[in-house]
Amino acid sequence: MDASADSKGGAYVFKEAMIAALITLALCTPIIMFRTEADQNTSKLELIFRLTPVLVFMALAFAGRLVVLALRMRPARVKAVPSVAPPSGIRAFFTYVIGPLGLLFLFAYPVIVVWWLGPSGALKWMDSYGIQILIYVMLGWGLNIVVGLAGLLDLGYVAFYAVGAYAYTLLATGFGLSFWICLPIAGVLAALWGMILGFPVLRLRGDYLAIVTLAFGEIIRTILINWTAFSGGTAGISSIPKITFFGLVFADRENSFDEYFGMDYSPIHGKLFLYYVILGLALITNLVTLRLRRLPIGRAWEALREDEIACRSLGINTTTTKLTAFALGAFFAGLAGSFFAVRQGFVSPESFTFNESATILAIVVLGGMGSQIGVALAAVALIGGFEMLRELGWLKTFMVDYFGMTNFDPAQYRGLLFGLAMVVMMVVRPRGFVSTRSPSIFLTRRTAVSGDLVKEGHG
Amino acid sequence: MRWLSDPLLVVEHLTMRFGGLVAVNDLSFQVGRGDITALIGPNGAGKTTVFNCVTGFYKPTEGRLALARAGAVDRDAIEALTRSSARQAQSGAAELFLLERMPGHLIAHQAKVARTFQNIRLFQGMTVLENIMVAHHNLLMRASGMTVLGLLGAPHYRATEAWAVERAKYWLDKIGLLDRADDPAGELPYGAQRRLEIARAMCTDPVLLCLDEPAAGLNPRESLELNALLNTIRDEHGVSILLIEHDMSVVMQISDHVVVLDYGTKISDGTPVEVRNDPKVIAAYLGVADEEELAHVEAEIHA
């Protein structure tokens, strides 16, 4: 079709654009054209007919299709032969510059934010952005072991996150154990659950594995909702003990961290501490993963993703290899979960819905399966971007001032924008941010393996 | 006649059924220690199925597959092992394995049977060197203390890994891929991929190497190189080879012993010369079905 577009010329393009506009009309008719609203006085439902937005969307589709076709009509650029690796400049940048720079930035981030916005102004930037994003970076890195390296599609990763969160919550509220003792226990418990799930499930492949892990995530959540005596049900558990620094709490009272170090109380101290804790936990996850990739177990995971049958023919026990990937991924989710609980001070099953699993999986896929830096960037883009979309006040004023759209609320378009960004991303970079694989060992030179050769695994 | 006097692998009454289809029917043969044994037969004769049974990818419907690693086969020992529920036994110097009782990865790991695949199964997205390193999995796992010591960077692990890299270099040199060690395996030309698959299998330290149509798709020069490689493997490394091959010239040149299958049944077994002159084999390859024609063909041959 692309080649013939040239010869068909203007009429063809116009027709295509018209079709796009008509499809939009068809789609918009049920979704946008009619709206019911309760009358303020009589509280009767009224049907409101909205033509303008439909026309706007149709015009957009028309114009968009025109642009796409026009772009396609340009003489095709001669594509360079896809050799071993894409331009080494970008790759080198990703591997050797962005890693260390990013690390430096992560350590300096709180300092920069506090210096810039002052202790109280920085709170939001520490909490909603810094800590929140780092939790997802850690979860992304954990899931990356399972999905990116071992190629096992796990749709129920949030279950292990929940196990970690509730493990800390119950141990802390029930037995008064401190966070630092509970942290490893939560990790081990989650890993244990990973193995319990893994044993029966890992003989399944591909879609079946995905479905069963999805179900497992839901089972854990349902248990948490219904076993009220154990987990507090939907109401959740609140007043979870806060994090401590060698026994010192972060609070405005006697014997606190602030008092001990002779400082005035400020909530930012606690946030700073939490930030560095999750940064440390995330970096441990990263470090362990990077090291494991260079060990036989890591190579076996990747080999498993590439070809399970060949693995067996080389004497690799595929069951235990899968199980270790599953358990290790679960372990890190458990750590992250327990951090989540101590940071939030409150857990409820609401926090562990399938949506969470999907978000974490999206981070891994968007990052480029198997790439550590890619996953970190994707977490920043997805979670940070989603938070950013909350702050569209300026867009609202803009719309009100220039278009008189008084009841325009940009926050409602968050999901739409987000979805759009994902679609664009998958069109532009179908293999994720980092689409090449860096070999775990080399003889003379480190050549990146093009993503087209790397398999995604079949479960 | 080493396959009779000193067999490495004894296959007895092997039968493999898929539903109503009998892919391998009551097959018995022996693989001699240090021999290159060829398994030949028309398409669909059941050759790959035999391989899958030997290497544990299929569990045979019936039959016994006894492998005697190091040391002569002792019939009584095989019988004794069969009666027990164990899958492995030590009898004198010989270590005896009943392959039909073992899962695939243990056959490769403990009984030391390695294989390649008819449709090449390399780890395409990994480099040539990585492919070979994966073959050292069990050795390196042990050296890395099941990962724990490796994670801490123990010197013993690093030394073992260096040794594995040296061996990888040796094999890459042998198959002429040393300068491509850091390239993705998926980018190698077809013939090189076949050789790499053989080198990878060799790095699991096998006593028996099973090759499923190693010469398929090779040009004549590559085919000759393959023959040389197989002879090196047998002569210098003392590894017995069982191979499936369609190319008769290859079979006649390098094999010591040929087993012919047709419709899952063994129709001939002997030296290359014996097999080549076996009328049943000729008939099978010419696609002659009934007895009358067979007699006719036979007559022609002896004329």
Ligand SMILES: Nc1ncnc2c1ncn2[C@@H]1O[C@H](COP(=O)(O)OP(=O)(O)OP(=O)(O)O)[C@@H](O)[C@H]1O
């Ligand atoms: N897993 C299976 N399920 C059902 N039938 C099978 C299976 N594997 C093999 N078969 C059947 O068994 C018969 C023998 O197949 P096999 O692959 O062993 O033949 P082959 O001798 O290797 O042939 P070729 O020379 O074409 O490789 C064929 O009819 C095939 O369809």
Ligand SMILES: [Mg+2]
């Ligand atoms: Mg075959």
